[in-house]
Amino acid sequence: MIAFIIYFAAILSAISASHIYDVNKFGADSTGRKPSTHAIQKAINKAASNNGGTVHFPHGQYLSGAIELKSNIILDFADDVVLKFLDDPKEYPPLHKKLPNGKIVNLQFTPLIRAFDHINITIRGNAVLDGHGETWWKRMPPPSTRPVFLQIFWVRYLTLENITVKSSPMFNVNLKNCDDVTIRGIKIRNPANYVDPGPNTDGINVNSCRRVHITGVNISTGDDCIALDANGKGKTKTPTEDVLIEDSHMYAGHGGVSIGSVTSGGLRNVTVRNCIFNGTNRGLFIKSRRGRGGLVEDIHYHNIQMVDLRKEGIAIAAIYNGSDPGLRSRDFYWEPVNETTPFIRNVEFKNIHGDSVLNPIFIVGLPESPIENVTFTNVKIESKLDVFTNNTKNVVINGKVLDS
Ligand SMILES: *[C@@H]1O[C@H](CO)[C@@H](O)[C@H](O)[C@H]1NC(C)=O
Ligand SMILES: *[C@@H]1O[C@H](CO)[C@@H](O)[C@H](O)[C@H]1NC(C)=O
Ligand SMILES: *[C@@H]1O[C@H](CO)[C@@H](O)[C@H](O)[C@H]1NC(C)=O
Ligand SMILES: *[C@@H]1O[C@H](CO)[C@@H](O)[C@H](O)[C@H]1NC(C)=O
Ligand SMILES: *[C@@H]1O[C@H](CO)[C@@H](O)[C@H](O)[C@H]1NC(C)=O
Ligand SMILES: *[C@@H]1O[C@H](CO)[C@@H](O)[C@H](O)[C@H]1NC(C)=O
Ligand SMILES: *[C@@H]1O[C@H](CO)[C@@H](O)[C@H](O)[C@H]1NC(C)=O
Ligand SMILES: *[C@@H]1O[C@H](CO)[C@@H](O)[C@H](O)[C@H]1NC(C)=O
Ligand SMILES: *[C@@H]1O[C@H](CO)[C@@H](O)[C@H](O)[C@H]1NC(C)=O
Secondary structure, three states, rough: HHHHHHHHHHHHHHHHOEEEEEEEHHHOOOOOOOOOOOHHHHHHHHHHHHOEEEEEEEEOEEEOOOOHHHHOOEEEEOOOOOOEOOOOOOHHOOEEEOOOOOOEEEEEEOEEEEEEEEEEEEOOOOOEOOHHHHHHHHHHOOOOOOOOOOEEEEEEEEEEEEEEEOOOOOOOOOOOOEEEEEEOOOOOOOOOOOOOOOOOOEEEEOOOEEEEEEEEEEEEOOOOOOEEEEOHHHHHHOOOEEHHHHOEOOOOOOOOEEEEOOOOOOOOEEEEEEEEEEEEEEEEEOOOOOOOOEEEEEEEEEEEEEEEOOOOOEEOOOOOOHHHHHOOOOOOOOOOOOOOOOOEEEEEEEEEEEOOOOOOEEEEEEEOOEEEEEEEEEEEEEEOOOOEEEOOOEEEEEEEOOOO
């Protein structure tokens, strides 16, 4: 009986050991002198061919080109690992691919880390992933497109935990059509860029995803810290919904949390709470424009401290044309409503404090689509400018109905 138990335990431990794939055993160079792209990919492919497993990076420095994650893979970093990415564009060729789900991926550059049409992927550990963006920003200044750092499309059950993503050529984390996402304790670092257009280094860019929980993140970047979009038209409209963002700190960035301006798929049931924004351009921003379409509703912001904002504290605009002067233009005219008209309604702000250089609250709708039912309770944002609203319906600021 005892022999049997020992034998059984040995089998169990052999199984669990075989679920760990050490990149060094596949030939990765942990001194970071020579590229380990192929070794890392071999470890991932081997794990994937065994129905998944943990691909582990022991302590050290690594150098890599583009890598592809697959179903049931945990990319696991030992503490203090540094994974640097090569900055040679040849490592990131254009990517055109038909996925098993029938969707087509068509990218100008292969992302540094990618996963398309998979299930159950985790990237975790107290490691620094360095995208070597400095070279890219110089070589291909805005408005050029550059490769995205982590680009993950059509993945269900995705977790990103504790990693630091820095110096991204473009967006840091870009999720599209993903469900059941948890992003916890990650840090994003890119140079501040307070003027448009910058190198487009959105921190976490979420597009048409459901059930997304972002918690304990720390972001300082050159574009929106967190951006929520939803795209598609007609039958391909895919909403972003059931999103919770909490306990997070944003430093430099265009918006602390921005919604839109790609709203065509619709965004609903989004909560942002218990966050600190320190020095972003705007704090909370909902933006769309004619032509985008989509309905943005049921959005809640609670317990947010926003200090030293360089532009408006809170802005909701259905006239955002991609540049700030557009927000100030007052020559809008009435147009008939159709599928391309955006609607924004049922937005709630509670316990928000801070200070901003431009208007504390700025809400501008369209004549044919006023921004409707926006409630502010216990909101105090210090500014030399006043609240500004136009083309709104049922805006209530600290108990006072304010319509325009
Ligand atoms: C997700 O993948 C990991 C690593 O392979 C595995 O341990 C875990 O059981 C998977 N989870 C599910 C729900 O399949
Ligand atoms: C992430 O960091 C937290 C806080 O330091 C720690 O409790 C947790 O175990 C870490 N998780 C991983 C997977 O490293
Ligand atoms: C965010 O990260 C910076 C270091 O990059 C650190 O100074 C700061 O304390 C962090 N904030 C939080 C709330 O963890
Ligand atoms: C709204 O989203 C949250 C997740 O943030 C979820 O727990 C809740 O069930 C959703 N509410 C509705 C009405 O779907
Ligand atoms: C904002 O950051 C500055 C340093 O840049 C720091 O002195 C200040 O305490 C921070 N404020 C909040 C509310 O975190
Ligand atoms: C946005 O609108 C402003 C003011 O009308 C105009 O100056 C600017 O050129 C427009 N920008 C774009 C990208 O259309
Ligand atoms: C919707 O209306 C706009 C004018 O606001 C017009 O330019 C556009 O062609 C219309 N689109 C459709 C699909 O009818
Ligand atoms: C107005 O918005 C609040 C908060 O989002 C919501 O609870 C309420 O149902 C909305 N009212 C209408 C008439 O839609
Ligand atoms: C409000 O918008 C209308 C167009 O819908 C415009 O004519 C008017 O000048 C705007 N008011 C202010 C104060 O900007």
